[in-house]
Amino acid sequence: MLTRMGRLAWVAAGMVTALAPWYGQPAALRLTAWVAVLAATVAISAPRPARAPLGATAAIVSVCGSLWAWQSLGYNFVDDGNDSSKLLLWTTIEVGALTALGVALTRNAGGSARLLGWLLPVPGAAVGLRLLPDAAIGEQLFLSALGAVTVLAGTLLGHYLRGLDEFRVAAVEQARSEQRRRVAADLHDYVAHDIAGIAVAAQSARIVGGSDPGALIEQVEQAATRALRRLDRSIQLMRDDDERTAPQYGLADVPDLVDAHPLPTELSLALPGRDDISAAIQATAYRVVSEALTNVARHAHPTVPVRVSAAQRDGRLDIVVANELSIRATPARATGPGAGLATLRARVEALDGTMRVGAENGSWQVHVTLPID
Template sequence: MTLRPRAFCAPALAVASLLSLAGSAVGLPNTWTLAWMAVLLPLLALVARWSPVRSGSLAGALGVAAVALWPVPMVWADGSWLEVCGAAAFWAVPAFGAVGLGCHPRRQWRLMRRAVRDARRDQQVELARDLHDFVAHDVSAIVVQAQAARFVAAQDPGHAVRALERIEAAGLSALESLDRTVHALREASGGPTDPVPGLAELPSVVERFEGGTLEADPEALRELSREADTTAYRVAVEALTNVRRHAAGAVAVRVAVSRAEGGVELSVANSATPRGGGGLLTGRRRGGTGLAGLRGRVEAVGGTLSAGPDPDGGWRVCAVFPTQGHPLG
């Protein structure tokens, strides 16, 4: 069993306080009682810093009483009630000062621990979003291609082979996303990590998306900050994932990155589905981030996001990001 010196602070203060009160009551010399204050005040600070609240409160109350009341017998003989109360109040000041001296670092430690806990929770939420934003896109692609291969395998074996190739590519991409998540966990422990993907990886994502086309202005891509670049990539991946989930019958999906008034615009638009419904991000679904989650990400880097139906019956998601050094007006 390990003995911790901090555990003895409260009992030591309680015993020392009782001894001081008893000494004052039996009339010990004032010089001895005054010298005993040099023991009580540091013990008060230590108890306020380290002891549990219940035992520390009891011992602290005894300590404050011992420090504040030690001059009472000396003043009681010839003084009035006002003088007695004044002496007690005067010596209560250093007692409460010692308590405050110990409580301050205790409070700072609690605030630091709360900040660490909040940071860990935010990191967990961020990792969960990463898994959803990247892995869900590739897994949905695997499901769609597997369904397509099952229906056309007998009539068109060549199409089935191409679908299997896309499944392989999506699986490898999902593994890369999981690797990035593991690297992020290692970074939290002080290890190396890989960079988060940006719009430079968008062509390969659109290429694996059947019916998808990409129009990107290279100059516009270079004007984005790193944070805006990675956020734009997340918006594009999330929008394409929702096309598969909510607008699977859309014939075409157009992804565009271009300069806009005051910034760089990313848009993802799908054509109308055969049934006329099911657009991008129509609401919040179980396990997803939805439109509110994407808007929060975009606004965090100074951008704006909008989503709504197109005149042709499709759905369009549009995010505008500020260029480096030029916030959106």
């Protein structure tokens, strides 16, 4: 992108080139000069030509007008007395300028201005007719087609480059959206679990009172430390686009997750072939346990017992997280968002698994079955 001074330099050069043949000539040439001045004024008045290179466009328009003016004066730059050589030179330059203008318009301009780029092959066809005005109709058609196709090639090139630019922008936006999704999932699945633990420990302090405040303070401290560590992980995800550098949790991490839960939790694991289970299944199983325990901490009474089980049987992995319904949660803690289970269900079904959530046998259960074969 040209700087403002750079655009002004281009415009000034185009104006000088266009105005030079006007000096000392009849008023018939004033149209050329005013075309250049108008184009330059538009370029200078644009505060931020982010999409349209107005400076370069003004220069091209000015040069095209200048070529017409020089030719109208009959000036022979080739200086060999051959008018056809002069016409060939200027026709080539004009077609090249129209081609460059077509690239600029179709790539960078917006709205109706971009449509003008598709009309440029018309003057491109007319330019070629000046070479052999008295030639046969076949030769004239050939020259017209040659000029039009050349300019059209520039227009198509600009359209292609515009598509590449839009694809690049879309790819960057998609990468950013994926990064935001990963960070949001990380915050929901892990940090929310630890913050819920802090809330449970704080409410337990009301029930336990002063009998053992040291243990409760230690629970709060441990949960806060884990939350900070996982926040650091989320920040690292925002700084690093490579998801492979982020730690992946699996079934081996479930015992630590259960131990960190503030409610009394019983764990049962029957995983003889755990190492043969894919990383995607293990990561989903970990998220199931984490989400279910977080919901228990949010909605259940702080003294309710919780059971977590994971077992392999008949080519599938069964995960159950259950808490008793005999003790109801307080109204203040029974509120909270429920989008986590919906997201988790979508992830389970994407792996051809099933998920059931609801009251069953006197307890609230989250039951997930995942295929492992």
